[in-house]
Amino acid sequence: EALRFQGYEDELVKVVGIPQFDYYHDRNLLYSREEFFNKFKLNPAKRIIFFGSEGPICTEDPYVVSFLQKKIKDGTLSGFQVLVRPHFAYKIDIDRFMPYVDNQTVFIDTFFERSNFKDGTALSLNTIKTLIAEIRYSTAAVTSCSTLVLDIVANGRQPILYSFDEDKNKPFKESTRRFYGSLWFREIFKFGLDSMAGSEDKLIEKIKEIDTNPDKDLDKRKKIIDRLCFRVDGDSGKRLFDVIDRCLSDFQ
Numbered sequence: 001e002a003l004r005f006q007g008y009e010d011e012l013v014k015v016v017g018i019p020q021f022d023y024y025h026d027r028n029l030l031y032s033r034e035e036f037f038n039k040f041k042l043n044p045a046k047r048i049i050f051f052g053s054e055g056p057i058c059t060e061d062p063y064v065v066s067f068l069q070k071k072i073k074d075g076t077l078s079g080f081q082v083l084v085r086p087h088f089a090y091k092i093d094i095d096r097f098m099p100y101v102d103n104q105t106v107f108i109d110t111f112f113e114r115s116n117f118k119d120g121t122a123l124s125l126n127t128i129k130t131l132i133a134e135i136r137y138s139t140a141a142v143t144s145c146s147t148l149v150l151d152i153v154a155n156g157r158q159p160i161l162y163s164f165d166e167d168k169n170k171p172f173k174e175s176t177r178r179f180y181g182s183l184w185f186r187e188i189f190k191f192g193l194d195s196m197a198g199s200e201d202k203l204i205e206k207i208k209e210i211d212t213n214p215d216k217d218l219d220k221r222k223k224i225i226d227r228l229c230f231r232v233d234g235d236s237g238k239r240l241f242d243v244i245d246r247c248l249s250d251f252q
Contacts, residue, residue: 069106136157141157164199
């Protein structure tokens with residue numbers, strides 16, 4: 001893409017991986033299951049549906065959480081609880097989900113520390129550790145057209161991507177579905193990952209499917225990591241440093 005769209009020459013492009021994913025390789029950063037469940041007051045007897053918000057750009061996120069809550073309460077998803085991770089770059093994102101948070105069926109992650117960057121993006125090590133645990137201790141990981149897909153795959157889970165609207169007559173240009181046409185999502189779909197849930201019924205079906213077969217599409221997930229993450233081996237930051245170091249040496 002750097003060559004095709006941005007005019008870089010081949011010798012100027014070095015693939016190093018995603019440095020922030022180095023944390024995912026460090027097993028010392030994983031909270032114990034007991035510590036994690038206690039932190040959120042989760043029910044250890046129930047399975048977790050992790051829901052990763054994409055922020056206000058995805059207007060259907062609260063509806064999907066409310067739908068999951070409804071299905072837990074009516075027994076369709078008996079034995080589950082939802083843990084929402086709001087998009088921390090948006091101050092208002094937590095407010096979108098609070099009407100559904102009852103700390104019985106729906107819980108929300110507020111354990112983040114805003115940075116001094118303009119958007120306040122949470123970058124602390126504790127925030128990263130919490131995300132790792134949220135994904136790895138979940139049975140199902142649901143999101144939409146979010147880069148969280150790569151975080152989920154890199155942490156050993158199969159992402160479930162909802163692609164529907166509460167208003168079934170919503171024009172495509174206003175629908176969450178339109179975002180799946182982006183270039184990098186097309187790359188994900190090339191590998192045949194069976195993650196799309198085009199309706200509420202399909203969402204339930206995929207949650208139950210992952211519950212019984214957590215290794216679904218494992219080979220395809222590995223190919224996605226190779227293509228879009230390069231490697232998740234704890235050394236991406238070092239590779240980036242080495243490239244910068246060589247550039248500075250050549251400059252001197």
